[in-house]
Amino acid sequence: MTVYWLCFILFLVGLYGVITRRNLIKIAISLSVMEFSCFLFLALIGYTEGGAAPIVDTADPVKIYVDPLPQAMVLTAIVIGLATTAMLMAVIIRIYRKYGTFDIREINNLRG
Amino acid sequence: MELAISVIVIFMILGAIYAIHASDILSAVIAGGIVGYSLVICFLLLKAPDLAIVQIVVETITLIIMVAVVLDSSRKEAYGKFDTQAWVTAATAVVILAILFWFLKEASAPLAPFGENTMRMADAYVNGAVDKTGSVNLVTGVLFDFRGYDTLGEATVLVTAVLGVLTILRIRGRK
Amino acid sequence: MRYVTVFILSMIFWLLITFRFTVSNIVAGAAVAAITSAIFGRYYFHNVGKFLQPRRWFWFLVYLVTFIWACIKANFDVAYRVLHPGMPIRPGIVKVKTTLRSDFARTLLANSITMTPGTITVDIIGDEMYIHWIYIRSEDPAVYSRMVTGRFEEYIKKFAE
Amino acid sequence: MKGMTVIVKKTTQLIAGIVFLYGIYIILHGHLTPGGGFAGGVIVAGSFILLILAYGSDFLNLVKEERGSTTYENLAILVFLFLALTGMVAGVGIFFANWLPHGTPGELVSAGFLPLYNIFVGIEVAASILTIFLALIIFKEEVLK
Numbered sequence: 001m002t003v004y005w006l007c008f009i010l011f012l013v014g015l016y017g018v019i020t021r022r023n024l025i026k027i028a029i030s031l032s033v034m035e036f037s038c039f040l041f042l043a044l045i046g047y048t049e050g051g052a053a054p055i056v057d058t059a060d061p062v063k064i065y066v067d068p069l070p071q072a073m074v075l076t077a078i079v080i081g082l083a084t085t086a087m088l089m090a091v092i093i094r095i096y097r098k099y100g101t102f103d104i105r106e107i108n109n110l111r112g
Numbered sequence: 113m114e115l116a117i118s119v120i121v122i123f124m125i126l127g128a129i130y131a132i133h134a135s136d137i138l139s140a141v142i143a144g145g146i147v148g149y150s151l152v153i154c155f156l157l158l159k160a161p162d163l164a165i166v167q168i169v170v171e172t173i174t175l176i177i178m179v180a181v182v183l184d185s186s187r188k189e190a191y192g193k194f195d196t197q198a199w200v201t202a203a204t205a206v207v208i209l210a211i212l213f214w215f216l217k218e219a220s221a222p223l224a225p226f227g228e229n230t231m232r233m234a235d236a237y238v239n240g241a242v243d244k245t246g247s248v249n250l251v252t253g254v255l256f257d258f259r260g261y262d263t264l265g266e267a268t269v270l271v272t273a274v275l276g277v278l279t280i281l282r283i284r285g286r287k
Numbered sequence: 288m289r290y291v292t293v294f295i296l297s298m299i300f301w302l303l304i305t306f307r308f309t310v311s312n313i314v315a316g317a318a319v320a321a322i323t324s325a326i327f328g329r330y331y332f333h334n335v336g337k338f339l340q341p342r343r344w345f346w347f348l349v350y351l352v353t354f355i356w357a358c359i360k361a362n363f364d365v366a367y368r369v370l371h372p373g374m375p376i377r378p379g380i381v382k383v384k385t386t387l388r389s390d391f392a393r394t395l396l397a398n399s400i401t402m403t404p405g406t407i408t409v410d411i412i413g414d415e416m417y418i419h420w421i422y423i424r425s426e427d428p429a430v431y432s433r434m435v436t437g438r439f440e441e442y443i444k445k446f447a448e
Numbered sequence: 449m450k451g452m453t454v455i456v457k458k459t460t461q462l463i464a465g466i467v468f469l470y471g472i473y474i475i476l477h478g479h480l481t482p483g484g485g486f487a488g489g490v491i492v493a494g495s496f497i498l499l500i501l502a503y504g505s506d507f508l509n510l511v512k513e514e515r516g517s518t519t520y521e522n523l524a525i526l527v528f529l530f531l532a533l534t535g536m537v538a539g540v541g542i543f544f545a546n547w548l549p550h551g552t553p554g555e556l557v558s559a560g561f562l563p564l565y566n567i568f569v570g571i572e573v574a575a576s577i578l579t580i581f582l583a584l585i586i587f588k589e590e591v592l593k
Contacts, residue, residue, distance in 0.1 A: 001220065004220055004226070009125060009213075012212060012213065013129060014128065015208070016132070017131075020201050020202050020205050025178070025181070028178075029178075032144065032174070033147055043163060052159065054238075054250035055481065058553055065250065066158070072254040075162055076486070079170065079270065080266060082490075084273060085174055086273070086584075090584070090587075093185065101186070102137075102185070161482035166487045166490065169491055170490055173577065173581075246479075246558050247553070252484050252562055253559075256544075256562050256566070257544070268525070277583050277584075278579070281586070282587070296465075304473055311555070311557045319473075327468060330465075330499070332461065390457075398459075
């Protein structure tokens with residue numbers, strides 16, 4: 001049970017970063033930290049004690065395997081995470097070219 | 113097993129805290145890399161080699177893109193003195209985190225302990241899956257046969273993200 | 288010629304990583320190697336005909352033995368400097384002029400210098416290599432070039448030029 | 449963007465082809481060993497990114513390359529959708545039906561449609577990531593000019 005709690009604390013650290021930081025790149029890093037904790041939680045749920053990796057050995061029919069379903073979900077989520085991070089980076093670099101800063105509060109002031 | 117993963121997760125938490133509080137953006141990006149690469153070790157310990165392969169390559173390319181963006185612009189953290197509004201934000205964050213943690217404590221009570229399989233439907237995906245899909249790798253079987261719709265949706269999201277990046281970044285249209 | 292070399296090398300690599308000799312596997316390997324050579328063939332070395340001369344392979348073996356011996360010696364030297372309580376180091380960057388002509392030979396020389404502990408090639412600009420050294424023994428260019436490059440340069444000249 | 453030193457360039461010449469081949473191996477053996485279209489696609493994109501980083505952006509005639517990778521990406525997802533639709537046409541009547549013969553589990557040619565899905569998802573992922581990277585580089589070039 002400790003592992004689940006630590007995993008959630010990692011999520012909370014990412015949330016804290018998103019709420020309190022003002023630098024756009026740090027917000028992006030915190031978002032990916034939250035993503036990673038979700039992936040870790042799903043992989044933890046699928047683990048079975050003493051299970052093997054989900055590659056079926058046809059010679060040995062009584063082996064226990066870990067649950068392949070959360071792994072398949074996380075596999076697609078990781079690649080989507082890369083695409084969304086890249087899109088976030090595109091938005092951020094575009095904002096930097098326009099306003100010359102990463103600070104969101106300064107950007108708010110400049111717009112008025 | 114639980115102890116080893118706990119140690120690595122504590123390491124990840126420390127890396128994340130440093131990444132949030134670093135005064136140089138480049139070191140913040142690299143400290144964010146600690147979290148991603150530790151996740152690879154966690155996946156290997158949890159018997160998920162597919163995830164480990166994907167995560168290690170994706171983390172490398174994310175780092176390349178982030179470092180390119182940071183080197184191209186400013187490396188300074190624009191976070192000067194701690195004024196009133198910053199205190200209010202930090203206090204709000206702490207209250208929200210406390211409430212969420214209490215919620216976790218309540219919600220995690222019915223969860224099975226670590227190492228016992230929580231999901232009842234896993235049996236349908238493991239037993240006899242080789243006869244149904246013909247694939248030895250169970251993850252590929254789930255990905256493309258049992259849950260093909262998910263993969264199609266994921267590919268669509270990827271195409272949309274690429275179109276978004278092209279729309280945002282191209283200044284002039286093509287000739 | 289380059290395309291054929293890349294095709295053969297890719298085929299060998301494919302058979303090594305799959306390591307099963309069924310018909311379907313070999314056909315798939317041939318197709319993949321053809322794609323690889325079509326895309327990456329034009330970035331390969333220009334004069335691959337030199338690989339076929341046995342004289343060069345002999346000098347390559349000699350170079351390998353020298354390199355491993357120099358590596359072992361340098362390992363003990365760096366271990367001595369790290370474990371010694373006084374830390375007898377004198378780091379700095381030296382400039383070494385090389386006589387090798389081709390880019391491939393220069394890369395090999397730079398990588399050999401980097402892989403022996405204590406020295407790291409920082410950059411190659413024109414004919415000159417900039418090398419970071421953990422203990423600078425001499426400040427005379429003729430002496431220290433000899434110490435850093437050692438015997439690598441002449442052997443590399445014999446098999447890679 | 450300028451390229452790197454001659455050491456990096458020469459090593460890249462040796463390595464890039466092998467990285468590409470390894471990515472294709474991961475894709476083709478996705479139903480036998482760990483890996484699959486997603487992992488292999490990212491590795492294939494990585495081999496091209498390695499070439500671009502080592503040789504600089506003048507090397508690959510960039511505008512044309514970006515148009516090419518976008519085309520491959522859209523074609524790959526269309527073929528993926530088409531393969532899924534064949535299940536409805538082929539008399540089975542199920543979207544994503546795996547109606548090809550399955551063969552012996554453990555062989556390279558087995559598991560019906562799964563290797564084909566793997567290949568096209570691999571092309572799609574590789575082209576997407578390459579397109580994102582090229583878009584970032586072209587943006588930088590245009591801004592600096």
